[in-house]
Amino acid sequence: MSTLAIHPAPTARQLGLLLQWQFRRMSQFLPLLVVVQILLAVTTVLGYGLLVGTPPPEQALYLATGASTVTLVMVGLVMTPQMVAQARTEGSLDWMRTLPVPRPVFLGADLALWTLIALPGMVLGVVAGAAKFHVHLALSPWLPLAAIVVSLTAACVGYAIACLLPPQVAQLVSQVLVFVVLLFSPVSFPASRLPGWLEHVHQWLPVQPMADAMRATLVSDRFTMPLRSTLMLAAWCAASLVVATWSLRKRA
Amino acid sequence: MDEVLVIEQVRKRYGKPPRGVLANDGVDLRIEAGQVVGLLGHNGAGKTTLVNQVVGLALPDEGRITLAGIDAIARPDEARRLASVQAQANVPITGLTPRRAIDLVGRLRGGSRADVRRRTDHLLEALDLGPWADVTAQKVSGGVARLAAFAMAAVAPGALVVLDEPTNDVDPVRRRLLWAEIRRIADEGAAVLLVTHNVREAETVVDRVTILDHGRVLADETPQDLVAGHGAEGAEGLEDVYIEMVGSAEHAGSTTEEDVA
Numbered sequence: 001m002s003t004l005a006i007h008p009a010p011t012a013r014q015l016g017l018l019l020q021w022q023f024r025r026m027s028q029f030l031p032l033l034v035v036v037q038i039l040l041a042v043t044t045v046l047g048y049g050l051l052v053g054t055p056p057p058e059q060a061l062y063l064a065t066g067a068s069t070v071t072l073v074m075v076g077l078v079m080t081p082q083m084v085a086q087a088r089t090e091g092s093l094d095w096m097r098t099l100p101v102p103r104p105v106f107l108g109a110d111l112a113l114w115t116l117i118a119l120p121g122m123v124l125g126v127v128a129g130a131a132k133f134h135v136h137l138a139l140s141p142w143l144p145l146a147a148i149v150v151s152l153t154a155a156c157v158g159y160a161i162a163c164l165l166p167p168q169v170a171q172l173v174s175q176v177l178v179f180v181v182l183l184f185s186p187v188s189f190p191a192s193r194l195p196g197w198l199e200h201v202h203q204w205l206p207v208q209p210m211a212d213a214m215r216a217t218l219v220s221d222r223f224t225m226p227l228r229s230t231l232m233l234a235a236w237c238a239a240s241l242v243v244a245t246w247s248l249r250k251r252a
Numbered sequence: 253m254d255e256v257l258v259i260e261q262v263r264k265r266y267g268k269p270p271r272g273v274l275a276n277d278g279v280d281l282r283i284e285a286g287q288v289v290g291l292l293g294h295n296g297a298g299k300t301t302l303v304n305q306v307v308g309l310a311l312p313d314e315g316r317i318t319l320a321g322i323d324a325i326a327r328p329d330e331a332r333r334l335a336s337v338q339a340q341a342n343v344p345i346t347g348l349t350p351r352r353a354i355d356l357v358g359r360l361r362g363g364s365r366a367d368v369r370r371r372t373d374h375l376l377e378a379l380d381l382g383p384w385a386d387v388t389a390q391k392v393s394g395g396v397a398r399l400a401a402f403a404m405a406a407v408a409p410g411a412l413v414v415l416d417e418p419t420n421d422v423d424p425v426r427r428r429l430l431w432a433e434i435r436r437i438a439d440e441g442a443a444v445l446l447v448t449h450n451v452r453e454a455e456t457v458v459d460r461v462t463i464l465d466h467g468r469v470l471a472d473e474t475p476q477d478l479v480a481g482h483g484a485e486g487a488e489g490l491e492d493v494y495i496e497m498v499g500s501a502e503h504a505g506s507t508t509e510e511d512v513a
Contacts, residue, residue: 007333007362008333008360008361008362009359009360009361009362013359014360017356017359017360018360020356021348021353021356021360024347024348024352025344025345025346025347025348026347027347028346028347028390090341090344091339091340091341091342091343092341092343092344094304094309094339094341095337095339095341095343096343097308097309098307098308098309098332098335098336098337098339099332099357099360099361100329100332100333100360100361100362101360102329251308251309251310251311251328252266252304252309252310252311
């Protein structure tokens with residue numbers, strides 16, 4: 001091999017190699033991470049049951065579909081910033097950024113990894129929710145796309161938080177987000193139950209459209225995706241991708 | 253010879269005056285293909301800041317950086333295709349073996365599977381890493397991990413190889429092997445920018461030495477000229493001259509503390 005010739009591998013191959021790198025790096029903890037996500041999703045459903053007892057049908061639909069949305073959002077908004085902040089602190093993120101890999105490929109590999117980690121929890125959360133609250137699911141063919149867009153958007157926002165804020169602050173913000181998403185976001189209950197000002201704020205935040213997308217594709221015979229939510233989710237997805245890519249390109 | 257890296261009047265400040273740090277203050281540096289240039293300086297002299305600007309992790313406030321004819325400031329993506337880096341911080345490769353990590357990085361950098369395998373085998377043997385080549389990283393020592401990180405930079409080196417403290421944690425026997433391998437990379441045509449506090453050992457492989465002091469270039473000469481021109485009576489080598497020049501033995505001692513940024 002000539003020492004001077006570096007012609008980086010094609011993008012698809014780089015993506016595969018990076019995924020392999022990330023998977024092997026996490027191989028020790030990967031099963032544990034997946035199990036924790038599954039437990040989070042299933043225990044959220046069981047916890048809802050303890051809180052509300054036997055809910056009326058409309059409320060049951062929200063609770064049954066909420067856990068899966070919470071899982072996807074948590075992985076993106078909470079676990080991604082924590083892992084990225086750790087990589088920044090130990091210096092490995094900066095070294096990875098010296099590799100001749102386009103920034104979107106980095107992002108793609110990480111997002112694929114986070115989505116795959118979240119997926120089993122999401123599926124089992126739905127199954128547990130449907131069983132616990134006796135909900136009949138009507139899966140839409142758009143479900144995989146909705147799950148990917150929700151996961152992608154959440155992970156991109158998490159990525160941007162981790163890249164733009166100091167690592168300790170990013171970890172703290174992610175902790176606060178757990179609280180906000182679980183209790184004060186219209187995921188497992190209708191937005192109309194929130195105080196007026198918070199309902200208004202959520203009209204501009206990504207969590208409500210994410211929950212709308214999951215409900216509309218899990219119980220497609222009872223819920224539809226409002227146009228506003230579609231546009232908001234698309235806007236948040238595009239904006240978060242741009243910001244995450246920019247934050248990876250950013251030079252000190 | 254071809255100039256691979258040309259750094260001209262680079263200035264970089266972190267934070268705003270008067271509280272910020274002027275990490276690089278008009279730094280000039282040139283490295284030709286086939287040369288090893290040692291970048292020396294006390295902790296906080298601005299060495300790591302300088303190399304971070306070469307590979308697009310930091311943005312200079314002023315100055316020019318040209319890498320194999322490419323404007324590395326305007327086109328950091330292209331600069332990264334021309335340079336490979338061993339970072340100052342140890343890159344954790346938990347879950348991987350040294351062989352797997354070197355192989356994956358070589359292929360990410362565009363090497364064919366066969367070429368990368370051949371080069372990986374060579375590096376593992378040359379650095380005497382055979383016994384640890386297939387041991388997962390959590391079970392290898394810091395020195396072995398450091399050598400694996402060097403091999404990750406050397407497996408598909410490109411026009412410029414940046415090595416930031418490659419000898420940290422490495423035992424004396426393997427340090428000799430490492431120096432020989434660094435020399436070999438240059439002899440095969442790459443330019444090597446070597447950031448180190450290990451002045452005594454680096455003297456044996458560097459073609460030129462650049463000494464940074466509080467962000468400024470204090471000297472840029474061959475080790476022989478430096479010793480001949482600046483060595484006071486009793487100075488035995490580059491390290492003595494270096495300590496004399498930067499003015500404090502305290503500055504020259506540490507091999508582990510981190511530099512500014």
